[in-house]
Amino acid sequence: MLRSHYCSEVDENVYGRKIRIAGWVEDIRNLGGIAFIIIRDRTGRMQITSIKKENPEIFNELTSLTRESVVSASGTCQKNEKVMNGWELMPEKIHVFSKAETPLPMGIIDKVNVDFDTRLDNRIIDLRRDKVKAIFMIRHSFIGYATEFLRKNGFIEVHTPKISSAPSEGGTEVFKISYFDRDAYLVQSPQLYKQMLMASGLDKVYEIAWYFRAEEHDTSRHLNESTAIDMEMAFIEDEEDVMKIAECMTDYAVQKILDENSKEIEILNTEVDMPSLPYPRISYDEVVEILQKEIDFKWGDDLGTDEENLLAQKLDYEIYFIKSFPLEAKPFYAMPSGKYARAFDLEYKGIEIASGAQRIHEYDMLIKRMEEKGMNIENFSDYLKAFQYGMPPHGGYGYGIERFLMRLLNLRNIRECILFPRDRKRLRP
Ligand code: AMO
Numbered sequence: 001m002l003r004s005h006y007c008s009e010v011d012e013n014v015y016g017r018k019i020r021i022a023g024w025v026e027d028i029r030n031l032g033g034i035a036f037i038i039i040r041d042r043t044g045r046m047q048i049t050s051i052k053k054e055n056p057e058i059f060n061e062l063t064s065l066t067r068e069s070v071v072s073a074s075g076t077c078q079k080n081e082k083v084m085n086g087w088e089l090m091p092e093k094i095h096v097f098s099k100a101e102t103p104l105p106m107g108i109i110d111k112v113n114v115d116f117d118t119r120l121d122n123r124i125i126d127l128r129r130d131k132v133k134a135i136f137m138i139r140h141s142f143i144g145y146a147t148e149f150l151r152k153n154g155f156i157e158v159h160t161p162k163i164s165s166a167p168s169e170g171g172t173e174v175f176k177i178s179y180f181d182r183d184a185y186l187v188q189s190p191q192l193y194k195q196m197l198m199a200s201g202l203d204k205v206y207e208i209a210w211y212f213r214a215e216e217h218d219t220s221r222h223l224n225e226s227t228a229i230d231m232e233m234a235f236i237e238d239e240e241d242v243m244k245i246a247e248c249m250t251d252y253a254v255q256k257i258l259d260e261n262s263k264e265i266e267i268l269n270t271e272v273d274m275p276s277l278p279y280p281r282i283s284y285d286e287v288v289e290i291l292q293k294e295i296d297f298k299w300g301d302d303l304g305t306d307e308e309n310l311l312a313q314k315l316d317y318e319i320y321f322i323k324s325f326p327l328e329a330k331p332f333y334a335m336p337s338g339k340y341a342r343a344f345d346l347e348y349k350g351i352e353i354a355s356g357a358q359r360i361h362e363y364d365m366l367i368k369r370m371e372e373k374g375m376n377i378e379n380f381s382d383y384l385k386a387f388q389y390g391m392p393p394h395g396g397y398g399y400g401i402e403r404f405l406m407r408l409l410n411l412r413n414i415r416e417c418i419l420f421p422r423d424r425k426r427l428r429p
Pocket of ligand 1: 188189191211213215221222223224226228230231352353354355356357396397398399400401402403404414
């Protein structure tokens with residue numbers, strides 16, 4: 001490797017020894033006879049101190065570098081309590097891998113106010129900033145620990161197709177693509193496949209899923225390409241079995257993030273906490289009662305952004321489930337219970353971060369619901385086949401990764417939580 005240590009790996013055991021560090025030149029201060037160069041890597045920064053009369057060649061090389069060039073420096077690691085980290089590198093050899101052009105499209109350390117679009121247009125440079133990197137380190141932890149929880153609880157990871165012959169959620173918000181000589185669609189979620197897998201005997205599955213949705217929304221909480229943790233489990237009693245996994249997964253991952261990402265949370269200068277288990281459950285009927293005291297809201301209406309926000313204020317809970325929705329408000333696959341669906345949403349700080357349900361597992365009931373919804377049964381023949389030869393009771397959820405992170409880290413725009421956001425206007429980088 002081109003480095004012996006990351007900045008954060010250097011401690012007093014390394015003082016006095018020869019090391020090689022590598023990264024980006026963040027800052028150069030040339031005081032004439034002495035120069036200080038700050039190098040940044042994924043874990044932090046460190047100082048190279050170069051003294052002209054000791055080694056004029058290295059001094060000239062270092063001071064002629066441009067900011068954000070990529071270099072490695074070898075030399076002795078010297079204790080110095082006056083500099084950052086309490087040590088500095090006295091360089092003996094410099095290698096310049098890539099010289100950065102000037103000016104930079106945006107600053108990394110300068111407090112220059114660049115707008116969000118400029119940041120996203122230059123996402124790779126934007127990612128060099130501590131605050132931005134911190135979000136993705138926490139995202140990495142969340143996915144790792146949420147799936148660790150699922151694996152510990154017997155779920156196996158699966159990967160289902162993203163190109164399909166029919167829309168997966170039955171709606172119209174779908175991206176049509178050309179697939180050789182016919183039309184195909186990008187899946188809106190792994191819904192149909194994860195349910196079909198319940199008939200395979202795999203029993204408990206999860207997927208880090210891509211959702212492609214051609215929704216025309218242009219909001220701070222919608223993406224046209226988003227990611228989710230989707231799970232499906234067989235032999236459930238009812239939707240409560242699924243909700244327990246959703247809340248325990250959340251709690252497990254957040255506790256781990258609090259343990260392991262304190263540095264990133266500090267960089268983001270935010271409060272991260274999570275109420276203890278179990279999360280409150282509120283029925284849709286109770287929601288209607290609360291909202292009707294404030295606004296014009298009818299039983300059966302959808303909960304939009306305004307309603308969700310109002311409800312969050314009235315309830316005074318950070319995180320809670322809404323359950324027992326009107327049947328017609330939920331997709332065809334949700335298990336009916338009279339005029340209600342055995343479905344739930346998980347709301348976090350006024351935004352739906354996950355939704356799930358017990359599903360219909362009986363073939364005839366499923367056909368009836370699809371007909372009632374006016375769906376073209378023929379388009380779903382492969383899905384339906386899975387229900388004809390032995391399908392256990394089952395349920396699952398889709399848990400939006402960006403929505404969760406946005407709320408956990410108190411970020412205003414969902415685009416902060418995905419590397420390269422896709423929205424109606426943005427198809428690059
Ligand atoms: P739903 O459509 O509610 O349910 O999606 C599940 C979760 O995915 C996230 N999400 C989105 N995030 C950002 N931008 C979007 N456009 C977007 N759409 C959805 C949200 C949401 O709660 N198949 C069902 C899930 C299930 O029943 O298993 C489904 O897709 O956090």
